[in-house]
Amino acid sequence: MGSFWKQGEPQVWGTAAALSVTLLMVLVLVGVVMVNGLGFFWPSDTALVALTDGSKLLGQVSATEKATHAHGKRLQFKVGNRDLYGQDFRWVEERDIRTISWPHDSVVLERKENGNFHGFLKSVSLEGLAAPAAASPWETLRGALKEVSGLRNTLAETGQVMADMSSETEQLRLKILKLSHSGATANRGEISRLTSRREKLLAQFDVLLERFNESSEALEKPAAVFTDAAGEEKDIPLNAIVRAYRPNTMGVFAKASFYAGKVRELLLDEPRESNTEGGLFPAIFGTVMMVLLMSVFSLPFGVVAAVYLREYAREGLIVRIVRIAVNNLAGVPSIVYGVFGLGFFVYGIGGGIDRLFYPERLPTPTFGTGGILWASLTLAILTVPVVIVSTEEGLASVPKGLREGSLSLGATKFQTLKNVVLPMATPGIMTGLILAMARAAGEVAPLMLVGVVKLAPTLPLDGTFPFFHVDRKFMHLGFHIYDVGFQSPNVEAAKPMVFVTTLLLLAIVIAASSLAIHMRNKMKKRYATKAF
Amino acid sequence: MDLDITNPLSDPVLEIAGLNLYYGASPALRDIALSIPRKQVTAFIGPSGCGKSTLLRCFNRMNDLLDNVRIEGSIKLDGDEITSPALDVISLRRRVGMVFQQSNPFPKSIYENIVYGLRIAGVNDKKTLDETVERSLKGAAIWDEVKDRLQDSALGLSGGQAQRICIARAIAVNPEIILMDEPCSALDPIATAKIEELINELKDLYTVVIVTHNMQQAARVSDYTAFLYLGELVEYGETKKIFTNPDNRHTEDYITGRFG
Numbered sequence: 001m002g003s004f005w006k007q008g009e010p011q012v013w014g015t016a017a018a019l020s021v022t023l024l025m026v027l028v029l030v031g032v033v034m035v036n037g038l039g040f041f042w043p044s045d046t047a048l049v050a051l052t053d054g055s056k057l058l059g060q061v062s063a064t065e066k067a068t069h070a071h072g073k074r075l076q077f078k079v080g081n082r083d084l085y086g087q088d089f090r091w092v093e094e095r096d097i098r099t100i101s102w103p104h105d106s107v108v109l110e111r112k113e114n115g116n117f118h119g120f121l122k123s124v125s126l127e128g129l130a131a132p133a134a135a136s137p138w139e140t141l142r143g144a145l146k147e148v149s150g151l152r153n154t155l156a157e158t159g160q161v162m163a164d165m166s167s168e169t170e171q172l173r174l175k176i177l178k179l180s181h182s183g184a185t186a187n188r189g190e191i192s193r194l195t196s197r198r199e200k201l202l203a204q205f206d207v208l209l210e211r212f213n214e215s216s217e218a219l220e221k222p223a224a225v226f227t228d229a230a231g232e233e234k235d236i237p238l239n240a241i242v243r244a245y246r247p248n249t250m251g252v253f254a255k256a257s258f259y260a261g262k263v264r265e266l267l268l269d270e271p272r273e274s275n276t277e278g279g280l281f282p283a284i285f286g287t288v289m290m291v292l293l294m295s296v297f298s299l300p301f302g303v304v305a306a307v308y309l310r311e312y313a314r315e316g317l318i319v320r321i322v323r324i325a326v327n328n329l330a331g332v333p334s335i336v337y338g339v340f341g342l343g344f345f346v347y348g349i350g351g352g353i354d355r356l357f358y359p360e361r362l363p364t365p366t367f368g369t370g371g372i373l374w375a376s377l378t379l380a381i382l383t384v385p386v387v388i389v390s391t392e393e394g395l396a397s398v399p400k401g402l403r404e405g406s407l408s409l410g411a412t413k414f415q416t417l418k419n420v421v422l423p424m425a426t427p428g429i430m431t432g433l434i435l436a437m438a439r440a441a442g443e444v445a446p447l448m449l450v451g452v453v454k455l456a457p458t459l460p461l462d463g464t465f466p467f468f469h470v471d472r473k474f475m476h477l478g479f480h481i482y483d484v485g486f487q488s489p490n491v492e493a494a495k496p497m498v499f500v501t502t503l504l505l506l507a508i509v510i511a512a513s514s515l516a517i518h519m520r521n522k523m524k525k526r527y528a529t530k531a532f
Numbered sequence: 533m534d535l536d537i538t539n540p541l542s543d544p545v546l547e548i549a550g551l552n553l554y555y556g557a558s559p560a561l562r563d564i565a566l567s568i569p570r571k572q573v574t575a576f577i578g579p580s581g582c583g584k585s586t587l588l589r590c591f592n593r594m595n596d597l598l599d600n601v602r603i604e605g606s607i608k609l610d611g612d613e614i615t616s617p618a619l620d621v622i623s624l625r626r627r628v629g630m631v632f633q634q635s636n637p638f639p640k641s642i643y644e645n646i647v648y649g650l651r652i653a654g655v656n657d658k659k660t661l662d663e664t665v666e667r668s669l670k671g672a673a674i675w676d677e678v679k680d681r682l683q684d685s686a687l688g689l690s691g692g693q694a695q696r697i698c699i700a701r702a703i704a705v706n707p708e709i710i711l712m713d714e715p716c717s718a719l720d721p722i723a724t725a726k727i728e729e730l731i732n733e734l735k736d737l738y739t740v741v742i743v744t745h746n747m748q749q750a751a752r753v754s755d756y757t758a759f760l761y762l763g764e765l766v767e768y769g770e771t772k773k774i775f776t777n778p779d780n781r782h783t784e785d786y787i788t789g790r791f792g
Contacts, residue, residue: 401636
């Protein structure tokens with residue numbers, strides 16, 4: 001019995017079991033997220049349910065569970081029509097259901113507001129449209145919708161022109177403000193020149209705006225009449241409809257292409273309906289941008305600090321204290337970094353920049369408010385200890401013989417570092433970067449204080465000078481999860497979006513890490529010594 | 533001064549006098565005095581911890597890398613005092629090359645390994661570099677083995693080849709002296725034989741100082757031998773004499789394998 005314990009067999013089993021439990025938990029987590037997230041875009045059939053009390057409902061089955069008091073099941077239907085019923089979902093006891101049918105002509109509308117509409121198409125009014133009335137109201141609706149979406153795009157282009165114009169007038173306003181701040185009398189000529197240019201622009205803008213308003217009013221006119229399950233009629237403007245489809249007539253192929261379209265929308269479009277519908281592009285973009293910017297700050301700082309600590313600083317009390325401090329920094333709660341970033345970067349440095357360079361705009365802050373630059377810097381401080389620790393390990397793993405070989409050839413310490421030691425330490429440095437990026441992509445708490453917002457009107461990167469606007473606020477997938485899942489007025493409808501967002505965030509972290517790991521392995525291969 | 537052509541010791545390249553070296557408070561070398569003859573092979577032998585590697589590392593100031601090392605006395609390279617703190621260590625190391633116990637090629641191509649010393653000195657002329665590579669690799673007797681794969685990584689070479697690359701790398705900067713710190717201790721007998729043959733050829737152009745544990749090797753390759761014991765120079769003289777008729781009983785005991 002004694003030898004059984006001594007040989008360590010049970011300990012091996014114990015460690016193996018611990019590993020498998022950990023792996024299993026990770027797999028289950030990813031599995032749950034995938035099951036809940038991936039099914040979201042699949043257009044499931046709509047059921048017309050006749051209840052025993054004589055009422056009817058039309059909806060997609062979204063969940064089933066065991067009834068609390070009876071032996072049967074309880075079904076949850078996504079019935080939509082929030083504007084009619086007040087809520088999107090309805091629980092029904094199985095025993096209350098008399099019949100279920102799957103009518104071919106049931107229509108699901110994705111709307112810009114108030115969620116989905118489930119019902120039947122009655123008639124289409126083509127007021128102001130060129131599209132002809134087709135044989136069936138459904139065909140007419142499809143043609144009309146196509147035309148409306150074309151018109152909407154033209155309108156959006158005008159809107160873009162107007163946005164560019166208004167940002168130009170804003171630039172002019174700020175320029176005038178700056179000039180009059182530095183001396184209204186001295187710059188009188190320039191100011192009046194700019195003012196007249198601005199007024200000209202504003203006049204042009206007003207003309208455009210009027211045209212824009214007219215067109216959008218005209219776009220509100222074509223509408224369609226729908227009826228819900230109970231037969232109640234509802235007038236819906238075609239412009240309010242994003243998508244219309246009849247899931248019960250769609251084959252697998254049609255559904256798959258619908259799914260692909262939804263995924264495309266998710267990745268490339270802006271969010272709608274307080275983020276619970278539409279795309280996630282600004283959040284994806286913001287997350288990636290922020291992580292990249294964070295790496296740009298954190299990597300050089302961490303590497304330089306580690307090089308000093310390991311190669312130049314004389315081992316002693318101070319270095320030991322610094323090292324302990326660095327290691328402990330990694331354990332500080334992230335919200336503390338957020339508060340620090342807010343106080344130091346946003347109010348301190350940002351406020352200072354505003355007072356120095358943009359005094360005319362005060363009290364409206366320019367840099368003295370959260371932005372992607374401050375968020376990246378805050379996260380860079382948060383992740384720099386990770387980079388320092390792994391860079392130090394990388395430097396320590398470079399064999400002494402190689403340093404001596406370089407020095408014995410007459411290289412200075414710096415040349416040795418640059419030509420031999422640092423290249424050989426890159427795999428270690430990359431490891432630090434991977435950990436830092438994974439950590440930064442997942443942080444939410446500090447970001448809420450230093451620049452992440454629920455909905456950013458503009459991306460930090462765009463076509464107007466200076467192209468990369470580091471002072472802009474941005475959206476972030478991690479915050480998006482929190483916001484959609486816990487701050488949304490319609491939590492039940494937002495639930496699938498939470499899983500989808502989580503899945504995307506995981507995918508981004510995994511993709512970034514895989515890329516870095518791939519690069520690290522390539523470097524490792526380059527520096528691996530052949531065994532004798 | 534009369535120059536005795538028949539005795540190389542009358543034209544030493546290195547003159548060491550009254551050399552003491554301390555690691556912290558404990559002495560590692562005591563009152564060493566010897567002259568290293570020009571273009572000859574000098575071997576340092578002695579049991580582990582006797583200070584032979586430490587002495588070797590004084591000649592290119594590699595001991596500077598360690599904290600707590602204190603050196604007293606004088607080492608003159610062609611009359612220049614090299615223990616003085618004012619000395620330019622970089623130029624000293626160009627004059628005194630070194631080959632280490634473990635071959636240590638850089639994780640670069642063979643070509644880049646050889647020209648490393650030139651590149652860091654600011655030489656980037658392609659023709660000079662090419663010529664240096666060929667001359668050094670030929671000088672290290674490895675040209676024929678690697679001439680077709682100069683751009684391959686030096687990490688792919690065998691131990692013996694890597695050690696000869698390190699020798700080629702050392703002679704690429706044209707040093708006066710090459711220090712070898714047990715260059716064959718990690719090699720098999722065939723590779724060792726090649727290196728020993730190479731050492732014999734090197735002495736036409738360079739002064740070689742070699743530290744070795746292997747007494748037969750010292751007897752085979754060196755012209756002069758110094759026996760160190762516990763940080764002191766016990767006996768120094770022509771190899772023939774040290775190995776056949778040593779003056780000191782300690783030396784005799786060590787050489788005949790009675791201790792060590």
